[in-house]
Each structure stands twice: as structure tokens, then as C-alpha cells.
Amino acid sequence: MVDAPRGVESIDLGPTRKGLAQRIQATVATWKNVRTFEGEPETLPGVHAVQAPGHNPGMVAHLVASDGEQFLISADVVNLAPHISTNPEWQLAIDQDPQMAVETRRKIFDRAVADKLTISGTHWLMPNVGTLAKDGSRYVFVAEG
Numbered sequence: 001m002v003d004a005p006r007g008v009e010s011i012d013l014g015p016t017r018k019g020l021a022q023r024i025q026a027t028v029a030t031w032k033n034v035r036t037f038e039g040e041p042e043t044l045p046g047v048h049a050v051q052a053p054g055h056n057p058g059m060v061a062h063l064v065a066s067d068g069e070q071f072l073i074s075a076d077v078v079n080l081a082p083h084i085s086t087n088p089e090w091q092l093a094i095d096q097d098p099q100m101a102v103e104t105r106r107k108i109f110d111r112a113v114a115d116k117l118t119i120s121g122t123h124w125l126m127p128n129v130g131t132l133a134k135d136g137s138r139y140v141f142v143a144e145g
Contacts, residue, residue, distance in 0.1 A: 052077050052108060054101025055094070061108060063117075071129075072117045077101075077108045079123045088139060109139050118144065 028034050040048040040063070052061040055076040064071045079092070088105050091098030112119045112132045120129045127143035134140075 050108070052104050054097050054099075054104040055092075056096050070115065070117050072108070072112055072119045074108055074112075074119055074121045076122050077105050078121060088137070110134075113139070 037049060040050055043049050043062075046065045048063045048065070050061040050063050050072070052059045052075055059075050059077075061075045061077060062073045064073065078088070079094075088109065089102055091102060095101035109132055111117070113134050116131065118129060119132060127145065129145075130141055130143040132139045132141055
């Protein structure tokens with residue numbers, strides 16, 4: 001888990017989630033198996049945590065490596081694969097820090113292109129595993145299989 005940015009308690013999450021940031025911070029602080037990190041620590045053999053803030057302050061993607069292959073599970077960097085190619089600059093109302101979400105999206109997707117990673121996302125519709133290519137300021141998702 002990455003450190004939550006200072007002032008996260010002041011983010012307006014709407015009336016149904018008022019005080020949510022404080023409750024989460026208080027709860028997570030009691031968990032013995034949750035801790036902050038820097039860089040990309042190996043959490044399990046071949047699995048590295050990758051900071052991906054924006055959708056929520058402590059979001060983490062995971063890079064899984066085995067036998068020379070790498071698979072990036074991008075969490076909620078983007079919620080639907082078509083968003084990748086249509087306009088990666090879109091800011092979503094559900095992102096707690098929309099500008100940071102855009103910056104993280106670009107960073108994660110540029111890395112996927114540069115490192116030729118297989119990628120997937122938490123809420124992507126099927127087929128949801130593939131690769132990314134750069135097309136100007138956009139990205140093209142090519143599903144595997």
C-alpha cells in the first residue's frame with residue numbers, strides 16, 4: 001500500500017461516502033499485514049507491487065513475471081478497455097484525484113508499450129488480456145487469443 005496523500009480526508013466523495021477516507025485510514029492502521037512501500041517491492045516470488053494512485057490514493061497494480069514473460073494487472077487504472085483507445089485523458093467522476101489518475105494511466109500504459117507487457121484490468125470486459133500499442137496520443141488494445 002502506498003502512503004495516502006496528505007489531505008485525502010478533505011476529498012469530497014459525495015454524501016454517501018462522507019468520512020470514508022478517515023474510516024479507511026483508521027481501519028487499515030490496525031491491520032498488521034498492511035504497510036506502506038516505496039519503489040516496486042517483490043510481494044511474492046515474481047510479483048511486484050506497482051504504485052498506481054489516482055482512482056484511489058493507495059491503489060496498487062501488480063506486475064507478475066515468470067520465465068521471461070511479464071503480465072501487468074493494472075487494477076483500476078482504467079475501468080473499461082475502450083477508454084484506453086478512445087481518450088486516455090478522460091477524467092472519470094469516480095476517480096478520487098482525476099488528474100493523478102490520468103498521469104498514472106499514461107505512466108502505466110507507456111510502460112506496457114515500452115516493455116511489451118501483457119496487460120489486463122480489473123473491470124475490463126472480455127476479452128480482457130492483451131497488449132497495448134501507441135497510436136499518436138492514444139493507445140490501441142490488442143486482445144490475445
